Amino acid sequence: MNSYNIEKKDMNILLDRFLEDYKVFGPTRPGADSTFDEITSIKQLHLDYTSTVLPPKKFFHPPKETLFSFELKNDKFTTKESIQDKKILILGIHPCDVHAILKLDKFFSTDFSDTYYQNRRKNTVLVAINCVEPSEHSFCSSMGTGPYLDEGYDILLTDIGTKYLVEIGSKTGQKLVEGVNLRKATETDFHEKERRLKLMEKKIKKFMNTTWLPRIARENLDHEVWLDLGEHGGVDGSFPCLSCGSCSLVCPTCYCYDVYDTMDLSLISGTRNRELDSCQLLEYGEVALGDNFRRDRKDRIRHWMLCKFGAAAGGKNSSCVGCGRCIRVCPSKIDLTEVAKVIRGGKQR
Amino acid sequence: MNEYSPNLAVIKKVRKETHDTNTYTLEFSDKKLQKSFSPAPGQFMMLSLFGIGESAISLSGTSNNGSVTTTIRNVGSVTNAVLRLKEGDFIGMRGPYGNGWPLERAEGKNVLIVVGGMGIVPLRGVVNYIKNNRKKFGDLEIIYGARTPDDMLFRYEFEKWKQIKNTRLDLTVDELPIETTSKCKIGLVTSCFPSMKTHHKNAIVLVCGPEIMMRYAAKCLETIGFKDQQIYLSLERRMKCGIGKCGHCQIGLKYVCKDGPVFNYADIKPFIHPL
Amino acid sequence: MNEKPKIAIFKFTGCAGCQLEFLHLEEIFLDILELFDISYWVMVKRDNDETGWDISLVEGGISTPEEIEEIKQIRMKTKFLVAFGDCAIGGCIPSIRNWTPQLDAESQVYRDTSVIQSTKVFGIGEYVKVDAILKGCPAHRDTIVELLKSALLEIRPRLRQHPVCVECKFRDNACLITSKKMACMGPVTSAGCGAICPSLGRECEGCFGPMSNPNTSALASIFKDLGFNEKDIKRKFRKYAGMSPEFRKEAGH
Numbered sequence: 043m044n045s046y047n048i049e050k051k052d053m054n055i056l057l058d059r060f061l062e063d064y065k066v067f068g069p070t071r072p073g074a075d076s077t078f079d080e081i082t083s084i085k086q087l088h089l090d091y092t093s094t095v096l097p098p099k100k101f102f103h104p105p106k107e108t109l110f111s112f113e114l115k116n117d118k119f120t121t122k123e124s125i126q127d128k129k130i131l132i133l134g135i136h137p138c139d140v141h142a143i144l145k146l147d148k149f150f151s152t153d154f155s156d157t158y159y160q161n162r163r164k165n166t167v168l169v170a171i172n173c174v175e176p177s178e179h180s181f182c183s184s185m186g187t188g189p190y191l192d193e194g195y196d197i198l199l200t201d202i203g204t205k206y207l208v209e210i211g212s213k214t215g216q217k218l219v220e221g222v223n224l225r226k227a228t229e230t231d232f233h234e235k236e237r238r239l240k241l242m243e244k245k246i247k248k249f250m251n252t253t254w255l256p257r258i259a260r261e262n263l264d265h266e267v268w269l270d271l272g273e274h275g276g277v278d279g280s281f282p283c284l285s286c287g288s289c290s291l292v293c294p295t296c297y298c299y300d301v302y303d304t305m306d307l308s309l310i311s312g313t314r315n316r317e318l319d320s321c322q323l324l325e326y327g328e329v330a331l332g333d334n335f336r337r338d339r340k341d342r343i344r345h346w347m348l349c350k351f352g353a354a355a356g357g358k359n360s361s362c363v364g365c366g367r368c369i370r371v372c373p374s375k376i377d378l379t380e381v382a383k384v385i386r387g388g389k390q391r
Numbered sequence: 392m393n394e395y396s397p398n399l400a401v402i403k404k405v406r407k408e409t410h411d412t413n414t415y416t417l418e419f420s421d422k423k424l425q426k427s428f429s430p431a432p433g434q435f436m437m438l439s440l441f442g443i444g445e446s447a448i449s450l451s452g453t454s455n456n457g458s459v460t461t462t463i464r465n466v467g468s469v470t471n472a473v474l475r476l477k478e479g480d481f482i483g484m485r486g487p488y489g490n491g492w493p494l495e496r497a498e499g500k501n502v503l504i505v506v507g508g509m510g511i512v513p514l515r516g517v518v519n520y521i522k523n524n525r526k527k528f529g530d531l532e533i534i535y536g537a538r539t540p541d542d543m544l545f546r547y548e549f550e551k552w553k554q555i556k557n558t559r560l561d562l563t564v565d566e567l568p569i570e571t572t573s574k575c576k577i578g579l580v581t582s583c584f585p586s587m588k589t590h591h592k593n594a595i596v597l598v599c600g601p602e603i604m605m606r607y608a609a610k611c612l613e614t615i616g617f618k619d620q621q622i623y624l625s626l627e628r629r630m631k632c633g634i635g636k637c638g639h640c641q642i643g644l645k646y647v648c649k650d651g652p653v654f655n656y657a658d659i660k661p662f663i664h665p666l
Numbered sequence: 667m668n669e670k671p672k673i674a675i676f677k678f679t680g681c682a683g684c685q686l687e688f689l690h691l692e693e694i695f696l697d698i699l700e701l702f703d704i705s706y707w708v709m710v711k712r713d714n715d716e717t718g719w720d721i722s723l724v725e726g727g728i729s730t731p732e733e734i735e736e737i738k739q740i741r742m743k744t745k746f747l748v749a750f751g752d753c754a755i756g757g758c759i760p761s762i763r764n765w766t767p768q769l770d771a772e773s774q775v776y777r778d779t780s781v782i783q784s785t786k787v788f789g790i791g792e793y794v795k796v797d798a799i800l801k802g803c804p805a806h807r808d809t810i811v812e813l814l815k816s817a818l819l820e821i822r823p824r825l826r827q828h829p830v831c832v833e834c835k836f837r838d839n840a841c842l843i844t845s846k847k848m849a850c851m852g853p854v855t856s857a858g859c860g861a862i863c864p865s866l867g868r869e870c871e872g873c874f875g876p877m878s879n880p881n882t883s884a885l886a887s888i889f890k891d892l893g894f895n896e897k898d899i900k901r902k903f904r905k906y907a908g909m910s911p912e913f914r915k916e917a918g919h
Contacts, residue, residue, distance in 0.1 A: 300637070319638070
């Protein structure tokens with residue numbers, strides 16, 4: 043595939059090209075609390091962000107969505123699916139998030155295909171950007187999902203000083219840059235990319251040993267760490283879990299959702315909706331007649347961690363990509379990587 | 392095709408089972424769909440009542456023309472609303488989902504069925520299947536426990552079941568009303584085990600009921616010589632999708648909806664015995 | 667449809683904010699009148715029918731002997747009794763005075779307390795059986811509509827008991843505790859408001875009361891770690907639901 047470079051000050055040219063065909067979304071604030079929002083001018087774009095609150099998952103598997111509407115006519119219900127086919131482009135996705143999307147792609151297509159996810163996904167162009175400044179919570183290098191990307195993108199940008207290196211990853215990507223006056227990338231550009239990414243990798247301070255991790259997690263269902271996290275004082279400087287669900291809601295690979303109907307006041311029409319759910323919430327494990335399969339907090343936090351370690355039903359498709367969002371967002375300062383150390387037999391401080 | 396989209400089905404018949412449970416005969420409105428529809432015993436359907444919600448329900452039987460029966464007890468919003476439906480009403484239905492009972496593995500073996508309460512529903516199809524393919528199976532023994540004799544489902548079929556060759560039916564209840572004429576025993580299903588005819592040799596056990604009942608039944612069976620691999624359980628979870636996407640029914644590395652609802656006891660043992 | 671179900675709305679010790687929230691259903695108010703007969707509502711009607719009701723929404727806590735008598739009367743004439751808002755659920759803000767001796771509380775307002783007949787403030791559930799609760803100070807209009815619709819459909823209303831954090835994340839908000847070091851009650855507070863305050867950069871005050879199974883002691887330790895003193899933390903838990911079993915320990919018992 044082809045490669046180009048573009049002066050940072052000329053990025054508006056590329057953005058204008060994107061805006062011709064797509065609604066463009068990108069990080070709108072610097073720092074770790076950025077959000078992916080609609081971008082209409084280059085001034086709104088902050089490609090130097092370190093992380094966002096919600097991952098780009100929200101574009102394909104949104105927090106809330108309508109599956110179909112229904113209406114009662116002559117004693118029979120008719121349904122009308124609400125399929126989104128808006129074309130969008132997400133600009134500035136980090137490698138970890140691209141990997142998360144690849145996992146969700148697999149998850150939502152195996153066995154049964156999820157129409158809603160697939161539809162949104164196929165109408166989306168991903169313009170990724172390699173990380174040159176990690177957030178303090180990232181451990182992507184341990185998970186093999188960053189800090190640089192070699193798959194899953196339509197276009198890949200890398201900050202190489204005053205310029206971006208622009209690498210094309212798909213036909214859609216190639217088509218998008220045709221007609222834009224970009225220079226061919228030089229050998230020096232690639233050397234600079236190499237240099238910066240090596241430097242970046244050294245800046246990552248968090249690690250998680252993933253060797254045999256799913257198996258170790260499965261074999262430690264009764265480890266005391268779960269009780270510590272759920273009810274006692276927490277682990278390694280953390281507080282006990284609040285069961286607030288934040289970790290799973292900001293996780294780029296968490297997929298669980300709830301389905302419910304709403305009827306409008308006419309009582310003859312309404313919608314079936316789905317909403318992101320979290321295994322940390324008490325209601326998640328409820329079944330008929332008030333029974334609950336994960337009533338204890340320790341069971342809920344254990345279930346989530348197992349899922350992220352690749353030891354739950356989602357398998358690799360729902361396991362961690364090392365983006366660090368759950369660590370940043372946890373009011374109790376619970377750190378997945380520390381828990382992994384403890385179940386591996388490490389000492390608690 | 393959109394897997395989440397329910398198909399319209401019509402209620403052909405309603406039969407009252409107990410004060411809070413009915414059996415419904417259902418048929419898809421779409422004739423082509425109806426023709427290709429052949430669920431296996433133990434599989435489940437997602438039933439939709441528009442405006443109220445969707446719920447996973449077991450099938451209690453299939454007939455030759457492809458219509459299915461389901462037996463529903465009032466335990467929540469959807470099931471409560473189902474009980475208000477009458478013949479000719481329409482509902483939404485999609486499926487069948489899940490794996491069903493391991494009937495092929497049961498061939499040539501003695502079959503022991505241990506059920507509690509609503510657990511009889513997904514196993515009624517197995518009893519009928521064995522009746523229709525009697526030569527393929529060894530002896531059949533059914534142990535059925537309910538709260539009271541009046542809570543027992545399919546009572547009108549018990550005589551027919553007993554007449555199936557080499558079949559034993561053992562009934563037990565938690566309590567007997569004083570003025571009852573019923574000859575039911577009192578006790579848990581496990582209390583029927585001592586008088587059980589099925590020996591663990593060359594047998595397969597199919598268990599369904601409240602999880603606590605299954606937990607103890609499986610434990611007791613273990614102590615009398617049954618191997619974990621011989622025991623199959625059908626689990627219940629509140630499924631939101633039925634197709635392994637919503638996450639709610641996860642048990643260890645499995646989804647109840649996709650990998651179950653019928654599991655070999657050996658595979659799920661650590662997860663149904665809480666630590 | 668048969669006769670329209672009769673609704674009554676009552677007020678005890680509270681601010682009438684929940685009733686106002688009902689009135690604020692302006693755009694669908696006429697639709698509601700199509701489905702229900704609001705037969706008793708002193709705040710908005712001159713003629714009120716006191717013969718009995720299918721649904722009673724009761725706002726306010728119980729703080730005098732007369733109110734105890736009245737709520738019992740209402741219960742007798744009501745098929746489905748709803749504790750409408752935090753005051754009716756657990757006393758809410760008026761119940762802050764429960765933490766001081768009754769005499770001290772009364773003397774702060776009245777010179778002669780000998781004629782004052784008042785009790786500690788509790789929710790109506792202290793005295794009568796409650797069939798449903800609508801959390802919030804005030805209860806959110808969407809939950810009111812959800813409850814009324816469910817009553818017509820004879821199903822369980824979908825009133826989620828999860829924390830505000832869930833709604834906050836749905837809105838892509840940065841966490842106020844971790845990012846701004848604010849003492850936000852979100853992680854122990856029931857959702858239903860749509861995370862209004864955190865979305866505007868203000869910490870959650872806890873006005874929807876406790877969520878299901880909150881870990882209050884963990885949040886109190888987190889607040890302490892953020893540098894808040896014990897008095898402030900106590901006040902946070904006392905403010906809206908200090909009487910609730912979930913918050914009572916951190917509120918100072």
